[in-house]
Amino acid sequence: MPDGKPIYVLNGPNLNLLGTREPEIYGRATLADIEKACAERAQQLGRAIVFRQSNVEGELVNWLQEARDKAAAVILNAGAYTHTSVALHDAIKAIGVPVIETHLSNPAAREEFRHVSLVGQAARGVIAGFGATSYLLAIEAAALLAQQQGQ
Ligand code: CA2
Numbered sequence: 001m002p003d004g005k006p007i008y009v010l011n012g013p014n015l016n017l018l019g020t021r022e023p024e025i026y027g028r029a030t031l032a033d034i035e036k037a038c039a040e041r042a043q044q045l046g047r048a049i050v051f052r053q054s055n056v057e058g059e060l061v062n063w064l065q066e067a068r069d070k071a072a073a074v075i076l077n078a079g080a081y082t083h084t085s086v087a088l089h090d091a092i093k094a095i096g097v098p099v100i101e102t103h104l105s106n107p108a109a110r111e112e113f114r115h116v117s118l119v120g121q122a123a124r125g126v127i128a129g130f131g132a133t134s135y136l137l138a139i140e141a142a143a144l145l146a147q148q149q150g151q
Contacts, residue, residue: 003046005072005151007142009055009135010063011053012079018104026104027131034132038075040146041136045143048136057081061091068095072146075138077102092122098145102138103128 011031019030029037035051041050050071060078067074076099077080078088092099099122106129107114120126124145127138 004146005070005077006048006050007042007073007139007146008063008067008071009049009075009139010060010067012057012060012075012081013055015077015079016053016055024070029132034135036125037052037132038139040137041139042143045139047139047143047146054098057085057087061107062089064088064091064095064099067097071097072149072151073097073142074099075102075135075142076100076119076123077104077135078119081091082107082117083114085118089118089122092119098124100138100141100145101126101128102134104131104134105129133149 015031018026019028031053037112038051039049052063054074064074074097078085081088082101101117101120107117123125125141127141130137
């Protein structure tokens with residue numbers, strides 16, 4: 001049995017399409033493949049995960065609020081909402097649980113409109129550019145933060 005609260009892994013718009021298009025940017029793994037890999041790595045570290053995806057901004061806000069009591073840490077790939085959402089920024093600030101902004105690609109090396117991250121301005125840290133491995137690095141960081149915080 002894993003100890004402590006789970007790590008929430010929250011995914012935003014269009015990430016349900018992973019593995020179907022643009023493999024040169026996002027890789028060939030599906031979101032289900034990433035979920036499985038995250039669950040395995042978390043289990044090795046004695047943690048459970050809660051893994052979700054939504055195309056709806058408000059649903060992501062609701063899940064961040066839920067994480068306030070229920071999660072040890074949150075891994076958030078907010079997709080395109082990363083660059084636009086004051087609501088996600090405010091929710092991250094409100095919950096007091098460490099949030100790790102995570103991306104498959106490296107938005108800083110892409111179009112200019114991806115260079116601003118409203119999520120990153122509220123998050124504890126950012127991991128980006130390593131494909132599906134970004135999520136595994138984020139699991140490591142989340143487990144470490146959770147342990148440090150006695151969660
Ligand atoms: O690199 C990332 O993880 C992103 O969060 C992905 C978002 C993008 O808007 C961010 O700037 C960076 C887009 C996810 C869309 O995923 C698709 C996957 C397959 C086919 C089409 C879109």
